[in-house]
Amino acid sequence: MESISVFEIIKVGIGPSSSHTMGPWNAAAAFIRIIKRERGSVQQVKEVFLEFFGSLAKTGIGHGTDIAGILGLSGEDFKTIDTAQIDGKVQKIKDSGKMIFAGEKEIPFIYGHHLKLNMEETLEYHPNGMIFRAVFEDGSEDLVQDFYSVGGGFIQSREKKSIQKFSVRTLYPCHHGADIQRYCSELNIHHVSDLVLVNEESWRSKEETKAQALSIWQQIKECVYKGVNKEGVLPGGLNVSRRAAGLNRRLLGGKTYSGIDEWFERVMDAKVKSFTNVSNWISCFALAVNEENASFGRIVTAPTNGASGVIPAVLMYSQAFTEAVGEENIIRFILVAGEIGTLFKKNATISAAMGGCQAEIGVSSAMAAAGLTEILGGTPGQVLMAAEIAMEHHLGLTCDPIRGLVQIPCIERNSMGAIKAITAANIAMQSDPSKARVSLDAVIQSMWETAQGMNERFKETSEGGLAIAVNVPEC
Structure with a gap:
């Protein structure tokens, strides 16, 4: 069993929900990292789609899940963002229909089209499921990645290798x-x-x-x-x-x-x-x-x-x-x-x-x-x-x-x-x-x-x- 630092459990976050706000925000950041790992940069990205399922969708508006997804894909960091500017940043994207993806490239982003809350379907792996999809300018195969927000801001995917960190074993492992x-x-x-x-x-x-x-x-x-x-x-x-x-x-x-x-x-x-x-x-x-x-x-x-x-x-x-x-x-x-x-x-x-x-x-x-x-x-x-x-x-x-x-x-x-x-x-x-x-x-x-x-x-x-x-x- 992997050891977990106390500072993975007690850490600086942003409201209102760790699993419904911080988790999706972390997932968006992880998706950007995957694109950069697979494609070298985000410059070939034409469009990005994000769909929330299950509990993330059903309580998404109240928990700010949609806001987290938008800002995460914009390259914002919830640990450093000026919280007083959140509403303004999100509204600007909604009004313009455009997003600076990963803080690097402008792409179209229409709320309700590029971001959806699917309240009818729950992914099998976990109630807090989401799927990201990137479409590329050169017409190459879309990059699709599922993520699951498992509580406390932690995220997982079915392909654990896509987000897994280096496993740590402490000197005196305490799992119980x-x-x-x-x-x-x-x-x-x-x-x-x-x-x-x-x-x-x-x-x-x-x-x-x-x-x-x-x-x-x-x-x-x-x-x-x-x-x-x-x-x-x-x-x-x-x-x-x-x-x-x-x-x-x-x-x-x-x-x-x-x-x-x-x-x-x-x-x-x-x-x-x-x-x-x-x-x-x-x-x-x-x-x-x-x-x-x-x-x-x-x-x-x-x-x-x-x-x-x-x-x-x-x-x-x-x-x-x-x-x-x-x-x-x-x-x-x-x-x-x-x-x-x-x-x-x-x-x-x-x-x-x-x-x-x-x-x-x-x-x-x-x-x-x-x-x-x-x-x-x-x-x-x-x-x-x-x-x-x-x-x-x-x-x-x-x-x-x-x-x-x-x-x-x-x-x-x-x-x-x-x-x-x-x-x-x-x-x-x-x-x-x-x-x-x-x-x-x-x-x-x-x-x-x-x-x-x-x-x-x-x-x-x-x-x-x-x-x-x-x-x-x-x-």
Whole structure:
């Protein structure tokens, strides 16, 4: 089994969906690379066609799948694009009927002709399927490539060689929770993060790993800060009002600030640290991130965009309201949370189109619970136990976004996932893991079995649950 870096699970992304926005965007970039590999350049490309199938098509408009496809084919990078310019760039292509393919050659591009959402057909390999086709000036055979967005921005194709990266095997491969427990015991390692740090050397030095974790923390703070300072209504037509800014204002009691650091000092200096007050701050952190995500903001995918508020909320909570503060604890939290995410990616799924929302909010809650337990001083057994408890109580959670928008019930679910993660960590810290009747590996297996038995309507199609129970006019 291939090893996965924690920074493939926790990474900088763009809203509103990792599987429906980032995945197609990554696929478009991969298609461009294939053309350049096969033809040397894109100068012979006459036209490009893109068709989305299954879940990608059914919730494509609400998730910005079409926008991702257009911008990806234009050569834009979601890690660096000015998010404020997205609407304008897409509208210009639609109005002109032309695209600068790969940022290098102008070609015709008619929305609805060159890009289609096929809601009637699902490709066999995965519910999140798409097919790209390039037509060439010299009349040579079209280049056709299928891609599948499998969650968290990851993509696959039937011809794995077309996108497969160099496989990495870590020094102490941890593909199951039992592997983590065994290596920690055999090597006399008392902190899971120490084991993860060693394994991450397969990709980069320890110093680089720590720096990247702190960079993630900075991105988290910036995202939350943006979210708590924006008022208004989220795009998409549901008329969902932003709540984080108002909640932030009320919790601070009118205190002012002039930047991220000063704002966070105000949060930490809050005089009232009752359970209710702290709980409100946790919700505020999560809401802020997911409101940014819902409006094509830059967020930290962890492990997906729909669940991107859980880990930031719990990590912010740890730094504002516990004794486990400081850069060393931030690094440990992120390393352990990411490692737990790899277990779900390898043994189950982090795609809501495959497993429902248990694969997103459930996994992120398990990750956050493990990370928090680590920095609270938990043993490896307690870290794994916390992750198990958090997932156990998300089993069967459906993905039923109204109108395909990552807003209702997605935004509030991140607050709930964060609270469950903290509760799971607290329970684990007061428990003896040797007496636990359910292991993390068992709950991951149960999650996968639940996913396979779940009705397709509840897997990010907007054809079941709240998506049809709530009567909302067409957006």
